[in-house]
Amino acid sequence: MNERTAKLRIDKWLWYARVAKTRSLAAKLVTSGCVRLNKDKVTSASQGIKVEDVLTVTRASHVLVYKVVQLGSRRGPAPEAQLLFEDLTPKPEPGADKSAPVSLEAGHGRPSKKDRRDIMRLKRSFMDE
Template sequence: MSETSAKLRIDKWLWYARVAKTRSMAAKLVTSGHVRLNKEKVTAASQTVKIDDVLTVTRANAVIIYRVVQLGSRRGPASEAQVLYEDLSPAPSKQTAEEKAQQSDPGHRPSKRDRREILRVKRGYLDE
């Protein structure tokens, strides 16, 4: 088989590249609609990938974009898996600690001081 016509199943490639822990998890990721191949949604784990294809994988809190550099022949160590792709994902935005706290707990409970202030306003004791 020549290098230009080499193809590999998408679930195998995701497993080789260590995007998923097991091949069945990689297949489930593909069939559940979380993977796009060259901007087209993939629903079959048997879909083939070739060199220079672009994969977009949607994870819990991030979107990861990979360009296939090599197909691989086995699931090796992480250093071997990193050779299979080029990461095209945008860098995560830097947020301040305060912004992260507001996003993680938007309906925070008021402190004791806040509750006393609320009671003063409700009862009309604004002068104190």
């Protein structure tokens, strides 16, 4: 069969390309609706992909975009897996991913004996009301 017309199951390719750690996790990723093939949502792990297809994989907080360069025949080492795709993921803007830092009250560690007594008095006053 010609390399251009050959097809491979999408879950196998995701596993070969090391997008998913196991083939069953790749199948779950597809069936949960986190994978798009040429902008169309894929719901079946048996969906065939071919060379030049574009896959969009949604992970917890980021989106990965891959162009299929080769189909592959086995799950090999990472350098071999990187030859299967071209990464089209847009680069994040510098500083865009940073969230506001968590502000903590300036404390002095453990409460002192006086602080603990004050806390207990405050708790008792709320319990009495």
